Amino acid sequence: MSDYGVMDMELEIIRKTDLEVAVLIEEELKRQQNTIELIASENFTSKAVMAACGSVLTNKYAEGKPYKRFYNGCENVDKIEELAQIRAKKLFGAEHANVQPHSGAQANMAVFMYAVKPGDTVMGMDLSNGGHLSHGSPVNFSGLYFNIVSYGVNSQGEIDYDNVRELALKHRPKLIICGASNYSKIIDFKRFKEIADEVNAYLLADIAHIAALVATGYHPSPVPYADFVTTTTHKTLRGPRGGIILCKEKHALGIDKAVFPGVQGGPLEHIIAAKAIALKEALSPEFKQYANQIILNAKALAGSLINEGLDIVGGGTENHVMTLDLRKQNKTGKDVANVLELAGITANKNTVPNDPQSPFVTSGVRLGSPAVTTRGFKEIDMIETGKIIAEAVKISDTKEPAIVKELRKRSLELCKKYPLYTD
Ligand code: DSN
Numbered sequence: 001m002s003d004y005g006v007m008d009m010e011l012e013i014i015r016k017t018d019l020e021v022a023v024l025i026e027e028e029l030k031r032q033q034n035t036i037e038l039i040a041s042e043n044f045t046s047k048a049v050m051a052a053c054g055s056v057l058t059n060k061y062a063e064g065k066p067y068k069r070f071y072n073g074c075e076n077v078d079k080i081e082e083l084a085q086i087r088a089k090k091l092f093g094a095e096h097a098n099v100q101p102h103s104g105a106q107a108n109m110a111v112f113m114y115a116v117k118p119g120d121t122v123m124g125m126d127l128s129n130g131g132h133l134s135h136g137s138p139v140n141f142s143g144l145y146f147n148i149v150s151y152g153v154n155s156q157g158e159i160d161y162d163n164v165r166e167l168a169l170k171h172r173p174k175l176i177i178c179g180a181s182n183y184s185k186i187i188d189f190k191r192f193k194e195i196a197d198e199v200n201a202y203l204l205a206d207i208a209h210i211a212a213l214v215a216t217g218y219h220p221s222p223v224p225y226a227d228f229v230t231t232t233t234h235k236t237l238r239g240p241r242g243g244i245i246l247c248k249e250k251h252a253l254g255i256d257k258a259v260f261p262g263v264q265g266g267p268l269e270h271i272i273a274a275k276a277i278a279l280k281e282a283l284s285p286e287f288k289q290y291a292n293q294i295i296l297n298a299k300a301l302a303g304s305l306i307n308e309g310l311d312i313v314g315g316g317t318e319n320h321v322m323t324l325d326l327r328k329q330n331k332t333g334k335d336v337a338n339v340l341e342l343a344g345i346t347a348n349k350n351t352v353p354n355d356p357q358s359p360f361v362t363s364g365v366r367l368g369s370p371a372v373t374t375r376g377f378k379e380i381d382m383i384e385t386g387k388i389i390a391e392a393v394k395i396s397d398t399k400e401p402a403i404v405k406e407l408r409k410r411s412l413e414l415c416k417k418y419p420l421y422t423d
Contacts, residue, residue, distance in 0.1 A: 042368075097244060104208040110263050114255050122149070301383075377418060
C-alpha cells in the first residue's frame with residue numbers, strides 16, 4: 001500500500017490483478033496532485049462520482065429509455081437514469097433531458113441527426129476562432145457531411161453578431177450552432193435566437209464549457225431560446241466524462257431516437273449514475289459558490305498576466321477561460337505549453353484569432369480556472385500562478401534548467417497548499 005489516502009483501496013485492488021496499469025494510474029494520480037491544472041476543459045470530480053464510474057452498473061445493458069428497454073433486469077438502472085433526467089431538467093430549467101450521450105461530440109451528432117440531413121447548410125463557430133470540432137470542422141463528421149458556413153470573432157475577440165446575421169441571411173442555414181470551446185466573453189443567446197428565427201433555422205447552444213456558470217446563473221441561459229442545448233458533464237460541471245442533451249418537449253421523441261438507435265448503442269449506466277450524482281452536487285449552494293469562484297479566479301489570473309506585460313485575447317475574461325496571446329513576445333504556444341509542463345503547470349497550446357502559426361505550433365495558450373478552483377485556489381494563488389507563467393514565457397525558447405527548477409518549486413508549493421484526493 002502507498003500513501004494516497006482515499007485512493008489507496010482502489011489502487012490496491014487494481015495492483016492485485018494488473019500491476020502495470022496500477023503503476024500508471026498511481027503515476028497519474030501523483031501528476032494530478034502535484035501539478036497546477038489549467039486546461040480549461042478539465043476538472044476533479046468528487047470521490048462519489050468516481051465511485052459510481054467504477055460500480056457494478058458497468059455490467060448492465062440497457063438499450064432504450066427508462067421503463068422502455070430492450071433488455072430485462074433494468075429496474076435499478078431505470079430509476080437511476082430517471083433521477084439523472086429529473087436533476088438535469090431541474091438544474092437547467094429544461095423541458096426534456098437525454099442523459100445518454102457518451103460525450104459532447106456525440107450529443108452534437110445526435111442533434112445533427114435529428115435536425116438536418118447530409119448536405120444541408122449549418123452555421124457554427126470556426127474551430128481556430130474558438131469553436132469546436134463538431135461545429136463544422138472539415139475533419140469532423142459535421143464538416144464532412146454538411147455544408148458548413150463558419151463565423152469567427154473580431155479583433156476584440158468578440159463574436160460579430162451583425163456578421164453572423166449577414167451570413168445567415170445569405171446562406172439560409174437549417175441549423176445555427178452557438179457555444180464554444182475557447183471563448184472568454186458572455187454569449188448573447190437571445191441574439192442568436194433572433195437571427196435563427198429570421199432565417200427559420202434551428203438553434204443549438206453547446207454550453208459544454210460554461211455549463212456550471214449557466215446552471216448557477218453566472219452566465220445567461222440559452223434554455224429559453226435554443227431548440228437544443230448540449231453539454232459535456234466533465235468540464236465546469238465537474239461530473240464524469242459524458243454528455244447531455246436538453247430540448248423542448250416537442251423535440252423530445254426525435255432527440256431520444258437520434259441518440260438511440262441513431263448514433264449510439266447501449267447507454268453507459270455507470271456513467272449515468274455518476275452524472276446523477278454530479279447533478280445533485282451541482283444543485284447545492286456550495287456549487288453556486290464554486291461557480292462564482294471560477295470566474296473570480298479566472299479574472300485574477302488574467303489580471304496577473306496582464307500586469308506582467310502579457311496579452312490576453314479580448315483583453316480579459318468574463319468566464320472561466322482565456323487565451324494568452326504570445327505574438328508580442330514572438331513566442332509560440334507549443335514552446336510555452338511545453339515549458340509550463342516542465343514548471344508544473346498543465347495547459348494547452350491554442351490558436352489565437354487569425355493566428356499566423358499552424359494549429360500544431362500556435363501563438364497562444366488556453367488557460368482555465370475550473371480545476372484549480374475545485375482544489376481550493378483563490379485569487380491570491382491565481383496571481384502567483386500568473387507570475388510563474390510570465391517567468392516561464394520568458395524562458396520558453398531556452399528552458400534554462402535553474403529557472404525551470406525554481407518555477408517548479410513555486411508551483412509545487414501551491415499544490416501542497418491545496419492537497420488533492422488525500423482525505
Ligand atoms: N476538447 C475539449 C476542450 O478541451 O475544450 C472540447 O471538446
